Amino acid sequence: MKKIVLSLFASLTFIFSLNATAIELNFAQGGGSQGKMTMELTAEWEKKTGHKVNFLEMPASTSDQYVQYKTWLSAQNSDVDIYKVDNVWAGEFGTQLIDLKPFLDEQLEIMPNVLSAYTTAKGEIIGLPYSVGIPMLYYRTDLLEKYNRDVPETWDEMTETAQFIQDKERAAGNDKMWGFVWQGNAYEGLTCDALEWVASHGGGMIVEKDGTISINNANAAAALDMAAKWVGTISPEGVIGYKEEDARGIWDQGNAVFMRNWPYAWSLSNKDESSVKGKFDVVQLPRGPNGKSTSTMGGWGYAVSKYSEKQEVAVDLVKFLSNRDAQHATIAEYSMPPVYIEIYDNKEHAETYTLLPLLKGPSQALLPRPSAQTSGKWPQVTVAFYTAAHEVITGKKDGATAVAELETALKKIKGKGW
Amino acid sequence: MNKLYDKIFKYGLQIIVIIFCVFPFYYAVMTSLEGSAAVFVPNFFPTEINPKNYIYLLFEHNFPNTILNSLFVAIVTVSISITISYFAAWSLSRVNFQGRSMFLFVILAISMFPQIAVLTGMYQLFLNFKEFYFNIFDLRVKGITSLLWLCFTYTMFNIPFTVWVLTTFMKGVPKEIEEAAIVDGASSFLILRKIFLPIMTPAIFTTAIMAMIAVWNEFLFALTFTATNSDRTITVGIALINGTVEYEVPWGSIMAASVIVTVPLVIITLLLQGRIMSGLTAGSIKG
Amino acid sequence: MKSVSQIRKRTALIFLIPVTIILLSSALYPLISTLYLSLTDAELENFLNPNYVGFINYIENYEGMWYGVLADSLFWNSVRNTLVFTIFSISLEVVLGISFALIMLIENKLKWFVRAAVLIPWAIPTIVSARMFEWMLQDQFGIFNYMLIGLGILEQGKAWTTDPQTSMIVIIIIDAWKTSPFVAILVYAGLKALPNEVLEAGKVDGTNGITQFYYIIFPLILPAIAVAIVFRGLDALRVFDLIYLINAGSKDIMSMTVYARREMFEYSHFGFGAAASTMLTLIIGVIAVIFIQRTRLHKLDEME
């Protein structure tokens, strides 16, 4: 009862305090430090423009956010103006979000490989990225030094080194030691990992830019078979159930030589309570025999709803949030990989954000998932892909069978066209 | 000797049940008290007692507000659905009219539909409701709109269950008691208030607790119908707990939130236990 | 002037009005809209104005290939998973629930602890218990594997929730852990409603515990058990959150609802997903009718 009275009162006072020019935006976004960063920047924008922004905090889980967005967008909800979007949602939400291409200017010279993820098959740019996810190989400097090993550049080298150190460490009594931890659960994370294996073996990107299904090739099969061999040898059997945090848990305990993970682990593993603080470094992911190092792109951007009644103001805010100045202003505090190439070279930022210079190489090896070219069907494509990959790493199928069957499945999904 | 053996056997059974039921919860409590690194080490007893997760949730997060919202929704939903079902249960258990079995079956059939399937339909209905509501009151009382809508949705999902259970329980009350009251001159409404209500109290509390837990735990609809921080409910509140950085799962905070969420229910059930557990019927009903 | 039973009939109908209004206004619309949706090509873009396409979401032959829910092996796989899950989890829950209820009857110093403890698993939201078990069953730092390794049963931690061989068993056990209190409370209430003489009579006859239970108590609490089974069964057939939270992407445990949800909300195949939901409801309906007929539960609503 009290609550009703309070909110009635609140809304009454609100109605009477409305001023004619101020516009109120609703902004759906997540929490955590990203959310905090967005809110701080937005506060500045509010001060500058006099408009007001309400934040709608979304669940931490990306798929929960996704469902909520979908419900809102399918019902053509005009209450939400701005969405924080994942880089793989371009194809899916392409027709529900406005094209931001006309608004791009010299202030927004975002790295082309990053921007391409937000570009639909029709060439519309439906979101402006503000941060990018760059997977890397984490390795233990102390262990590599102890056993006099080089930082691996190929998967084979990594496998060999991992096995060698794991055996030695176990012999020395550290029986929980593993060579390599990564993300093997049947979920989007496995799509990222497996795409890296396949692409770095020269096996293509599942569905190429022009829409051809390329997955059924020997390189791709070999890449998956390689990962299958890790399970139970250099990676725990349980890796087939791992997500990011499971891998980091083992890593932070000092029980892994190598880890494939996103930049977030850098700061967490450098905290005092981590056993590996100061004992590790990162490098570009290894490559296979016929390919080059590849990192599956992650990251988030801002997008404006087609059903928003305040698009102009919303676009203004989105531009404000993702331009250079905003990135410069926040990088020291929030340590998020930027979307402008020159920021990686900034010496000043490198002092506070020690990972930054190390990210430049991998940032050039970024490969977006083929979500733009598969448009609305990406969710089915990724499920089919990670299911196939999971079947290989759990030993149900070999790589060649899996990719052949995947090709058939993808053709069925494609149907008359993407 | 035999008696002692029997005693030990009974205590043994009880302790097994307690451990079986409580251990995961205990483990959650323990995890919630540990720092972020200690979480990754398996152990049976906490290595440290650190209330930071609780402090964070209760003072720096929106969490207390979600508890209030959930309480509001739970209380409104449970009171409405129990009241409505109580009267319906009387009709369905006590009065012989045509189509009674059909009615019960239709109620059951409605609860057969997967809730996920009606989600979009309910959401569209919600948007219409919102428009309608705003047109009438011309006030943008969004939070309350969403919460009221949640109450409505939950009432709809709860009613098949509460009607059925209360009907079953009410059949257990001998019809002579009601007839005695009729002869004494009581109307149906009075019988429900003065005679059945006290007799059915344990059954009503049992049903209410069950309905309350269902409401308290619902996630999908709460996620869809509430959007602003001011009107989120607890399960959504838990889902909103982010790590400081992307991908990090803050186990400690999630477990602390779970403990905070579970404790009120446990307290409520303990307080009402006397009523729930006193047995459904007493005295002359038992003969 | 009306006779008592006429007045009662009228009163009964009045008392049923609120239930009817709520169910009609809120349940019927979404039900019908889902049915309608299943006959359309609704996707994200045209959700509000979809085209009528007939039954192609159910089954369609297009260029020699069969499409539609009924032609999708994954759908039938999810039906099979759901049935396996339902049968085993309900059986386990009924056995555990009755055992708990009987143990709750023991009168001694621990009784309040038992009664409180039994409620805990059920009071914990699924979103939390799924996380808890995921955590406890983790292969490297989960307490469960830690115990098994400590006891020498396992050599290495096992990924219980993702291993295709164990994931279904694990899901069933978690569900049983979580929901047997529901059965326990209904059965306990049923037991408490029995006349004391029934329990006493068994003792005097010298029947031992199990035969006493089987021949005397069990038939009397059967209605309570049947109601518990019906509602738990309906829930189990629609199981969603547990499976979704533990391992949404796995084919080995995918349930009908997870399947329908994925089609609707992940693939945006609203029409197809609605068809899957409709099929799901039909399947549940058939099972429910068979169950109710078999257990003569419908007799429960006959006047004695």
Added chain:
Amino acid sequence: MADINVNTVNKYFGDVHVIKDISLDIKSQSFTVLVGPSGCGKSTMLRMIAGLEDINSGTISIDGQVVNDLPPKQRNIAMVFQSYALYPHMTVFDNMAFGLKLEKRSKDEINERVNEAARILQIEDYLLRKPKQLSGGQRQRVAIGRAITRKPKVFLFDEPLSNLDAALRVQMRVELAKLHNELDATMIYVTHDQTEAMTLADDIVVLDTGIVSQKGSPLELYDKPNNMFVGGFIGSPKMNFMPSKILSKSADSTEVDLMGMSKISVPKLSASSSEGDAVTLGIRPEHLVVNGDADGSWESKVFVVEKLGDVTYLYLEKDGEPLVAETEGHSEIKVGDSVKVGFPAGRCQLFDSSNQAFK
């Protein structure tokens, strides 16, 4: 105070015709017992008088007023149930006061009436207890007390004593009889126990599958049953029935053949029967003469002897026809003995092929 008239009443449960055209007159202040085997419709009849069941056709009136459509509370009745039907959550006092509270009586009046009833029933010490703290007999008194406090014109009892043990039943029976005298109210009492009916009733109504078999005072029913059903139902042990045949008819008696053993001239007549008809001869065990002088007699072997102290029952048999005879309590007759059984003609009943009694 209150006459009750039941006029051609019919009642159906679904397709089952449970009350068939029953008409009854129950006199004011009488104690009428409806008796019959289970399923005969006696409880339904009572519940229709109470207003708990609808009447399909016919009328029931109390004091000349048709009450078909009156709810129970306007019929000025009170009812006592077999299962007591006490309100479990109320004290004895509140149980008895409930009806009065609904009538909005003053506190003083309620107190007075409840205490008065409690005094009559000797339950004053239990007024503050809950039903579950009482014994079966005490609960039954409370149930009766609940009826008394309302001072109804008509008391309805639905097998009120059948949940009590034998000794208590006898005691309560006496108290009910006393109560009837004290209260001067019309009482209608349903039971399947003919002993209760015989001991309590001014009038007994025997019901058989929905029709009134006979109505009359206990002794009328005992001495002059209208038919075989009543003859067999009233009296314990049951009346003996044996097949026989009419040999001849005279102005004041009918001579029958008793299974070829002897001839009896029974002083009963029936216009509708003629010589050679098969009839049934009925005689109560207590009227058979054992080893003494009587009109017709038999030799029979004894195969069971029941000694009850005051009397002894002999179970006899002749050509497959069982026969029970009563003799004195200290009889010397043993199992296996042969006894002579006499049939005093004046005590015999005759029933025709449609089971109707000769007058």
